[in-house]
Amino acid sequence: MFVVNPVTVLRGLRARFVKAFGNAEDPSEIKPYLMETESDGPDEEYGWLGQSPELSEWVDERKVKSLNDFKYSIANKDYEGTLGVDRNAIMDDRLGATNIRIDDLARKAKIHPRKVFFQLLVDGTAGLCYDGLPFFSASHTEGQSGTQSNLISGTGTTLAQLKADIENVVAKMKRLKDDVGNIYNDGEIQIGVICPPELESAFKDLNSLEMISNTSNAMKGKIKSIVASGRLTDVNDWYFADVTPGLKPVVQQNRKAPEFNGLEGDSENGFMRKKWLYGIDYRMGMGYGLWQKMFKITN
Numbered sequence: 001m002f003v004v005n006p007v008t009v010l011r012g013l014r015a016r017f018v019k020a021f022g023n024a025e026d027p028s029e030i031k032p033y034l035m036e037t038e039s040d041g042p043d044e045e046y047g048w049l050g051q052s053p054e055l056s057e058w059v060d061e062r063k064v065k066s067l068n069d070f071k072y073s074i075a076n077k078d079y080e081g082t083l084g085v086d087r088n089a090i091m092d093d094r095l096g097a098t099n100i101r102i103d104d105l106a107r108k109a110k111i112h113p114r115k116v117f118f119q120l121l122v123d124g125t126a127g128l129c130y131d132g133l134p135f136f137s138a139s140h141t142e143g144q145s146g147t148q149s150n151l152i153s154g155t156g157t158t159l160a161q162l163k164a165d166i167e168n169v170v171a172k173m174k175r176l177k178d179d180v181g182n183i184y185n186d187g188e189i190q191i192g193v194i195c196p197p198e199l200e201s202a203f204k205d206l207n208s209l210e211m212i213s214n215t216s217n218a219m220k221g222k223i224k225s226i227v228a229s230g231r232l233t234d235v236n237d238w239y240f241a242d243v244t245p246g247l248k249p250v251v252q253q254n255r256k257a258p259e260f261n262g263l264e265g266d267s268e269n270g271f272m273r274k275k276w277l278y279g280i281d282y283r284m285g286m287g288y289g290l291w292q293k294m295f296k297i298t299n
Helices: 006-023 028-033 087-091 096-110 112-122 159-175 197-206 268-273
Strands: 034-038 043-045 073-075 077-086 151-153 191-195 223-228 238-242 250-263 275-288 294-298
Touching (some): 006 096, 006 275, 077 087, 096 112, 096 275, 159 191, 159 294
Parallel strands (some): 191 223
Antiparallel strands (some): 077 275
């Protein structure tokens, strides 16, 4: 008679999950837009996202600039994915379908940050960032910066129009000011584009073609990252970001890596419903970083 040892079954499924998670696709395409931090509590404070001081000539004494007192935090959220496995399938040693589902659960856990990232962008005209305004807003202001915007209207979706809009956004981003009126993005801007699938080929053409409308394409090779996702709900709107190493437009805080566990044997589900439960427990948070590093272009 085949005797099932729940501990042995769980150990085997956990090993399966760990291996599948390690081999699963890494959502590396969103990494250039993320500032990853470690978390050791229920949330983390990001009041420091305000402006740092410019260097100035040292005359007599230092000019001390205190951190702005922004009350902004990102909460860690709990995520789970749970499978119910019929006890008979385990007792009959038929775990083939379960193994496939474990593999898929591991894949979904690995790419989960991608899902949260794109939802943040979709919600960006309502979701608040560190200055208390929507992340994408035409009313950002801080100290002596004046009113500034990272939400602008595009001219269209032809190659020529996308090229003109990128050049316009680069100029606007380089004109942004900090809280004492100094230029914020003073230096090279490495261009990142996040778009719906309907615009992906257009941006790739823009990044590769020598000529556009019989005119030399100065944008060729200038786009460092092109990311497309069907999670972006509008087929004409897209996002521009500065992916230069350093501070980023989105913060991902890692609290607890996906952990696989099980509830089987004499549990209520096992006794009453003949179901053994297996699943993951995952804690992380994602929120808005620097609005100065990302623009939304609406068409």
